Amino acid sequence: MSLLEVKDIGKTYGSVIALRDVSTVVNAGEVTCVLGDNGAGKSTLIKILAGVHQHDRGEFLIEGEPVKFVSPREALDRGIATVYQDLAVVPLMSVWRNFFLGSEPTTGFGPFRMLDRKKGRETTKKALSDMGIDLRDVEQPVGTLSGGERQCVAIARAVHFGAKVLILDEPTAALGVKQAGVVLKYVAQARDRGLGVVLITHNPHHAYPVADRFLLLKRGAALGHYEKSEIDIGELTRQMAGGAELEALEHELRQVEKA
Numbered sequence: 001m002s003l004l005e006v007k008d009i010g011k012t013y014g015s016v017i018a019l020r021d022v023s024t025v026v027n028a029g030e031v032t033c034v035l036g037d038n039g040a041g042k043s044t045l046i047k048i049l050a051g052v053h054q055h056d057r058g059e060f061l062i063e064g065e066p067v068k069f070v071s072p073r074e075a076l077d078r079g080i081a082t083v084y085q086d087l088a089v090v091p092l093m094s095v096w097r098n099f100f101l102g103s104e105p106t107t108g109f110g111p112f113r114m115l116d117r118k119k120g121r122e123t124t125k126k127a128l129s130d131m132g133i134d135l136r137d138v139e140q141p142v143g144t145l146s147g148g149e150r151q152c153v154a155i156a157r158a159v160h161f162g163a164k165v166l167i168l169d170e171p172t173a174a175l176g177v178k179q180a181g182v183v184l185k186y187v188a189q190a191r192d193r194g195l196g197v198v199l200i201t202h203n204p205h206h207a208y209p210v211a212d213r214f215l216l217l218k219r220g221a222a223l224g225h226y227e228k229s230e231i232d233i234g235e236l237t238r239q240m241a242g243g244a245e246l247e248a249l250e251h252e253l254r255q256v257e258k259a
């Protein structure tokens with residue numbers, strides 16, 4: 001049984017159709033990659049999955065059970081963790097404080113409860129180490145980390161707090177080649193630990209090495225849905241780039257040149 005499945009899901013805002021008849025599945029230990037340019041419907045889809053918005057049509061199933069989340073907290077309680085592109089970190093706070101943000105460990109009872117800094121530091125260091133992330137010092141401000149390191153901390157946090165499904169919104173968008181490679185390595189680590197991963201991206205070269213299936217979106221509708229065995233990187237890139245539309249444009253340009 002799939003961890004998460006959407007069947008012919010749709011969403012409208014007034015007269016604007018943001019998402020139309022989109023279907024896909026997310027299985028444990030696999031990566032489902034959602035690809036599309038700006039305005040393709042990627043953000044609408046992940047906001048439905050994350051409980052920010054509710055779908056108007058179709059079915060949203062968690063382990064076979066129909067759901068309609070009314071808040072992100074409800075989605076989180078069902079094991080769906082979303083790491084947005086802006087990461088929602090507090091740059092001047094330490095790595096470990098950001099790791100626990102809102103769920104800090106405490107010691108003592110009642111009005112005498114205090115922040116357990118030692119446990120927080122040790123737990124953060126171990127959780128990062130378990131994912132293969134070696135930071136110099138978890139006391140350093142998270143703002144001093146590179147973009148790739150911040151993404152890795154966010155992924156490790158979701159794994160530590162028991163996520164079953166991890167949604168990553170454009171995690172490599174603002175990163176260089178080397179840092180993007182590091183983040184993709186930790187995406188694969190999360191997958192190998194049994195999580196179902198939803199990777200949102202507009203870059204097929206980042207998606208292809210780690211994904212098990214691909215959902216291509218265009219103007220709110222599914223352009224195609226493929227298992228990895230059904231499509232190669234060349235065809236994936238061609239479809240992302242417009243495929244037939246580009247070929248038609250090239251043909252028109254050749255006709256103009258001949259004239």
